[in-house]
Amino acid sequence: MTNHWVDIKNADVILIMGGNAAEAHPCGFKWVTEAKAHNKARLIVVDPRFTRSASIADVYVPIRTGTDIAFLGGVISYLLANDKIQHEYVKSYTDFSFIVREDFAFEDGLFSGYDAEKRFYDKSTWDYERGDDGYVKTDPTLAHPRCVYNLMKAHYARYTPEMVERICGTPRDKFLKVCEMMASTATPTRAMTIMYALGWTQHSIGSQNVRSGAMVQLLLGNIGVAGGGMNALRGHSNIQGLTDLGLLSNSLPGYLTLPGEAEQDYQKYIESRSPKPLRPNQLSYWQNYPKFHVSLMKAWWGNAATAENNWAYDYLPKLDKPYDMLQMYELMTQGKINGYIAQGFNPLAAAPNKNKVLRAFSSLKFMVIMDPLATETSEFWRNAGESNDVESAKIQTEVFRLPTTCFAEENGALVNSSRWLQWHWQGADPPGEARSDIEIMSALWLRMRKMYQTEGGKYPDPIVNLTWPYAVPHSPTPEELAKEYSGRAITDLVDPKDSTKVIRKAGEQLDSFGQLQADGSTSSGCWIFCGAWTQAGNQMAKRDSSDPTGIGQTLNWAWAWPANRRVLYNRASCDVSGKPFNPDRKLIAWNGKSWTGFDTPDYKLDEDPAHGMGPFIMQPEGVARFFARANMVEGPFPEHYEPFENPLGRNLLHKSQQAVSNPAARVFKGDWEQFGKADAFPHMATTYRLTEHFHFWTKHARINAVLQPQQFVEIGEDLAKQVGVKAGDRVKVSSMRGYIKAVALVTKRIKPFVIDGKPVHLVGVPLHWGFTGLTKPGFITNTLTPFVGDGNTQTPEFKSFMVKVERA
Numbered sequence: 187m188t189n190h191w192v193d194i195k196n197a198d199v200i201l202i203m204g205g206n207a208a209e210a211h212p213c214g215f216k217w218v219t220e221a222k223a224h225n226k227a228r229l230i231v232v233d234p235r236f237t238r239s240a241s242i243a244d245v246y247v248p249i250r251t252g253t254d255i256a257f258l259g260g261v262i263s264y265l266l267a268n269d270k271i272q273h274e275y276v277k278s279y280t281d282f283s284f285i286v287r288e289d290f291a292f293e294d295g296l297f298s299g300y301d302a303e304k305r306f307y308d309k310s311t312w313d314y315e316r317g318d319d320g321y322v323k324t325d326p327t328l329a330h331p332r333c334v335y336n337l338m339k340a341h342y343a344r345y346t347p348e349m350v351e352r353i354c355g356t357p358r359d360k361f362l363k364v365c366e367m368m369a370s371t372a373t374p375t376r377a378m379t380i381m382y383a384l385g386w387t388q389h390s391i392g393s394q395n396v397r398s399g400a401m402v403q404l405l406l407g408n409i410g411v412a413g414g415g416m417n418a419l420r421g422h423s424n425i426q427g428l429t430d431l432g433l434l435s436n437s438l439p440g441y442l443t444l445p446g447e448a449e450q451d452y453q454k455y456i457e458s459r460s461p462k463p464l465r466p467n468q469l470s471y472w473q474n475y476p477k478f479h480v481s482l483m484k485a486w487w488g489n490a491a492t493a494e495n496n497w498a499y500d501y502l503p504k505l506d507k508p509y510d511m512l513q514m515y516e517l518m519t520q521g522k523i524n525g526y527i528a529q530g531f532n533p534l535a536a537a538p539n540k541n542k543v544l545r546a547f548s549s550l551k552f553m554v555i556m557d558p559l560a561t562e563t564s565e566f567w568r569n570a571g572e573s574n575d576v577e578s579a580k581i582q583t584e585v586f587r588l589p590t591t592c593f594a595e596e597n598g599a600l601v602n603s604s605r606w607l608q609w610h611w612q613g614a615d616p617p618g619e620a621r622s623d624i625e626i627m628s629a630l631w632l633r634m635r636k637m638y639q640t641e642g643g644k645y646p647d648p649i650v651n652l653t654w655p656y657a658v659p660h661s662p663t664p665e666e667l668a669k670e671y672s673g674r675a676i677t678d679l680v681d682p683k684d685s686t687k688v689i690r691k692a693g694e695q696l697d698s699f700g701q702l703q704a705d706g707s708t709s710s711g712c713w714i715f716c717g718a719w720t721q722a723g724n725q726m727a728k729r730d731s732s733d734p735t736g737i738g739q740t741l742n743w744a745w746a747w748p749a750n751r752r753v754l755y756n757r758a759s760c761d762v763s764g765k766p767f768n769p770d771r772k773l774i775a776w777n778g779k780s781w782t783g784f785d786t787p788d789y790k791l792d793e794d795p796a797h798g799m800g801p802f803i804m805q806p807e808g809v810a811r812f813f814a815r816a817n818m819v820e821g822p823f824p825e826h827y828e829p830f831e832n833p834l835g836r837n838l839l840h841k842s843q844q845a846v847s848n849p850a851a852r853v854f855k856g857d858w859e860q861f862g863k864a865d866a867f868p869h870m871a872t873t874y875r876l877t878e879h880f881h882f883w884t885k886h887a888r889i890n891a892v893l894q895p896q897q898f899v900e901i902g903e904d905l906a907k908q909v910g911v912k913a914g915d916r917v918k919v920s921s922m923r924g925y926i927k928a929v930a931l932v933t934k935r936i937k938p939f940v941i942d943g944k945p946v947h948l949v950g951v952p953l954h955w956g957f958t959g960l961t962k963p964g965f966i967t968n969t970l971t972p973f974v975g976d977g978n979t980q981t982p983e984f985k986s987f988m989v990k991v992e993r994a
């Protein structure tokens with residue numbers, strides 16, 4: 187989230203699109219009802235299904251799955267055509283006036299630089315034009331035909347309300363009603379918040395769905411302000427912490443990144459990640475990258491990381507490709523991986539194309555499961571019988587199960603969607619032989635180190651030199667680990683302005699990442715968490731909920747990264763001179779000498795607005811980008827591409843059909859034949875959660891199993907009639923990859939769509955079922971889903987695919 191849960195109550199308009207907060211985030215959803223009750227907020231829900239979120243909406247609008255860019259492109263076009271934009275904001279805080287290179291082009295669905303064979307773009311033309319001074323050229327009059335404003339206007343001119351209706355199946359009048367409501371927040375004193383989750387991300391074009399939403403918010407001046415923002419409703423209670431700590435194959439903690447194979451040179455690695463400002467007087471905060479990176483390497487390798495060995499740069503793996511879950515399962519099916527550790531993860535149920543995953547696991551020599559429960563994955567060999575590619579008897583994989591504790595049985599911090607690190611305390615003792623994840627991982631690591639120490643190995647240095655400064659080596663405490671990721675001084679830290687003054691003595695906890703150094707004198711395991719545990723103690727354990735402003739800025743409740751900032755880019759809540767756009771919802775303000783207010787400003791407190799530093803300090807431009815430059819794999823402007831399985835078979839926006847679906851999404855060779863076509867699989871399908879279950883684990887809990895005892899799929903009344911079933915009958919739902927059987931729930935909440943003039947039906951498939959636990963055994967929903975990843979994130983297309991429904 188750019189903002190935070192409580193801040194939703196400040197919104198004037200709320201858009202829930204690509205998520206269903208009432209059912210998947212019922213506690214957070216209360217801030218929507220607060221906004222409606224106390225702020226007269228208007229709620230818009232855009233979802234293929236009429237959900238519980240929709241049930242209290244002022245306007246509910248249906249949309250075909252996988253077509254949100256067509257919809258939002260239509261909104262962008264409407265806002266530009268009707269001049270419903272916040273002028274001062276857009277002019278000063280975005281790249282509207284920046285001029286794009288002459289050789290950049292977009293034609294009939296493809297941007298310049300496409301290599302069809304590699305399904306890959308050479309992105310060198312996706313950039314701004316530079317002047318002789320090295321800075322980007324701009325045209326503040328917006329007359330230049332290649333300024334971002336004009337390129338964007340031309341790009342989205344194709345997204346008319348008629349086109350939105352044909353592609354999305356959203357009636358024109360409803361679409362225009364939504365545009366008007368959004369446009370009402372283009373004034374400085376009104377704000378719209380966007381709440382989204384998997385309905386936007388789980389698509390082959392997921393990242394660009396999110397970008398489209400952000401572009402709408404920038405046009406309306408809704409980023410950085412109270413009641414505004416782009417608010418990703420995160421999933422598992424600590425999934426925000428997972429990405430923050432870099433637990434993705436290509437990440438390092440704090441959104442630093444691992445080097446690629448071509449980046450053997452340390453200096454080049456650092457330079458490419460700490461770009462110089464692209465405009466005068468801008469900060470380009472990532473120029474501090476070396477401080478964060480060196481402090482991380484010191485936290486990991488201590489004395490072994492020295493200036494002479496480039497802070498142990500050689501210890502970091504250099505990636506040839508991302509090793510996300512789809513990549514891993516693909517490599518397993520190719521026989522290139524022998525062993526697998528699944529820690530708190532149930533991929534047989536959770537990953538797409540279950541039969542492919544089953545084949546992948548069957549080719550392993552061993553698998554280690556760390557989980558408090560027996561899961562579908564820990565018993566994957568039992569999954570014989572109907573709708574399976576592999577026979578039980580043929581599976582040779584040896585499975586080790588290591589029972590773990592769960593979060594309630596230990597101390598620790600969970601990072602919520604608001605970026606708050608909230609400390610929690612153990613509530614119960616673990617049962618039986620369960621051990622914490624920390625203990626299990628430590629025990630494995632200590633044995634591995636011993637083997638490297640005694641037996642050697644190809645490159646033992648990164649393993650044997652890892653620092654392990656914990657009092658009990660086989661059981662580091664959560665408190666020790668928290669202090670380590672926050673960070674400490676290694677040698678006395680002196681005041682840069684007065685070298686006789688020591689700010690922090692060697693060994694002391696640091697106050698913030700502003701103190702981190704690139705010379706090896708500080709360590710921090712995750713720079714954005716620096717300050718979570720200071721000399722004053724554990725900031726995450728703070729529980730003072732006082733709210734002096736009444737707008738929910740509870741700065742003494744827990745601790746938010748970065749620097750306890752509650753609303754990111756809060757500088758943008760003020761005009762150029764530093765005066766709040768909306769005095770009633772003031773976050774910060776410039777008082778002539780200093781920034782003051784109710785949030786941590788992005789700037790040094792004495793950064794005078796007269797210098798013209800932009801609010802988006804992480805960007806070398808200092809402003810937000812409509813034109814994403816080379817940051818996205820499929821293009822600098824979001825373009826509508828069809829889901830890989832879709833009812834149309836073509837892209838209505840393009841003449842030639844060279845790019846029906848995302849030309850830069852990742853598809854492995856063998857998976858192309860596994861996509862189905864609408865003639866054999868005429869019904870659209872999407873998958874989602876039920877309030878009564880949490881993924882695949884609560885079916886082990888009696889109360890939940892009683893509430894939702896059996897697998898079902900939701901179909902509309904028309905489709906039920908067409909296939910000849912009534913409520914309670916069993917249906918078979920097949921895709922190109924397999925089938926499931928389940929009870930039919932016939933509902934008025936799903937209506938047929940009219941897509942380009944023809945009716946298309948949607949089937950809703952809840953995801954919670956499997957063959958372990960106390961519910962009636964069911965089929966794994968992901969038997970149906972396709973194996974294709976968004977090219978930026980590799981997130982699978984769980985939300986839009988084609989099936990056939992028939993009587994079982």
Ligand SMILES: Nc1nc2c(c(=O)[nH]1)N[C@H]1C(S)=C(S)[C@@H](COP(=O)(O)OP(=O)(O)OC[C@H]3O[C@@H](n4cnc5c(=O)[nH]c(N)nc54)[C@H](O)[C@@H]3O)O[C@H]1N2
Pocket residue numbers: 203204205206207209210211232233234235237249250251252253254382383384385386419420421422872873874875876877878879880881985986
């Ligand atoms: N009770 C419960 N709560 C949970 C979870 C749980 O298992 N149970 N899981 C947690 C986790 S890990 C996560 S990630 C979050 C997920 O939170 P959500 O993403 O809100 O959960 P989903 O149920 O997957 O809902 C997605 C919604 O998007 C809609 N949708 C599908 N396709 C599209 C599309 O193309 N466009 C648009 N606009 N909408 C679409 C679906 O109809 C559905 O209503 O929930 C968390 N909360």
Ligand SMILES: Nc1nc2c(c(=O)[nH]1)N[C@H]1C(S)=C(S)[C@@H](COP(=O)(O)OP(=O)(O)OC[C@H]3O[C@@H](n4cnc5c(=O)[nH]c(N)nc54)[C@H](O)[C@@H]3O)O[C@H]1N2
Pocket residue numbers: 384388421422529530531532533535536537556557558559561590591592593623873874875880881882883953967968971984
């Ligand atoms: N078709 C379809 N598929 C989807 C989705 C979808 O919307 N549609 N959503 C996707 C999303 S967003 C998610 S997050 C995944 C969820 O997929 P998973 O994360 O694989 O599902 P969970 O059932 O939450 O599995 C978590 C496991 O962690 C265990 N666990 C709990 N506490 C601890 C602990 O402290 N330590 C350890 N080691 N284990 C613990 C639980 O017992 C459980 O078995 O599913 C994905 N798959």
Ligand SMILES: [Mo]
Pocket residue numbers: 420421422425
């Ligand atoms: Mo999730």
